[in-house]
Amino acid sequence: MFIRQRGILLGITVLVLSAAAYAQEISREQIKGLDEQVQEIKSDVLGIAAELNQLEEKLLYPSTTQAAVFVSVVRGETFRLDSVEIQLDGKPVAHHLYSFKELEALQKGGVQRIYTGNVRPGAHDLQVLLTGKTADGSDLRRTESFKLSKDVGPKIVELSLAAQRITLTDR
Numbered sequence: 001m002f003i004r005q006r007g008i009l010l011g012i013t014v015l016v017l018s019a020a021a022y023a024q025e026i027s028r029e030q031i032k033g034l035d036e037q038v039q040e041i042k043s044d045v046l047g048i049a050a051e052l053n054q055l056e057e058k059l060l061y062p063s064t065t066q067a068a069v070f071v072s073v074v075r076g077e078t079f080r081l082d083s084v085e086i087q088l089d090g091k092p093v094a095h096h097l098y099s100f101k102e103l104e105a106l107q108k109g110g111v112q113r114i115y116t117g118n119v120r121p122g123a124h125d126l127q128v129l130l131t132g133k134t135a136d137g138s139d140l141r142r143t144e145s146f147k148l149s150k151d152v153g154p155k156i157v158e159l160s161l162a163a164q165r166i167t168l169t170d171r
Helices: 002-060 100-107
Strands: 066-073 080-088 091-097 112-118 122-133 139-150 155-161 166-170
Touching: 066 080, 066 100, 080 100, 080 112, 080 155, 091 112, 100 112, 122 155, 122 166, 139 155, 139 166
Parallel strands: 066 155
Antiparallel strands: 066 112, 080 091, 080 122, 122 139, 155 166
């Protein structure tokens, strides 16, 4: 009788352990499936966010009045850029303080969009103030003024920064 009870107890134990292992297998599969669904949802949300940003830009800055200013650093320049301030028709429209990583990206040929806004067609004054340090550690402060002519349609301007001068490329 004792052997028979022991056999039944052993059978029940094996049955319980196999059921627990089966439950773990199902839950791992379910977790994997849920993780895949979460990743798909994240991807969808990021795509929707990108589309919303594009729509927002089109609504806020219609192509007939849109103006964009980009900043780059002339290749081979060794000065440290601290900040750039831009004024349009005497009003400040953009100001940016540069981190080490941003400066490094600009020195490697990167371009930063520093301003996007609505500008009416006609003649405009653009003033650029650059602050930084020269290679020998002395303070650098350069101000340049430019005349812009905005037509109907988007306007793109690139400012190329160097220790000795700032140049404007009208595109």
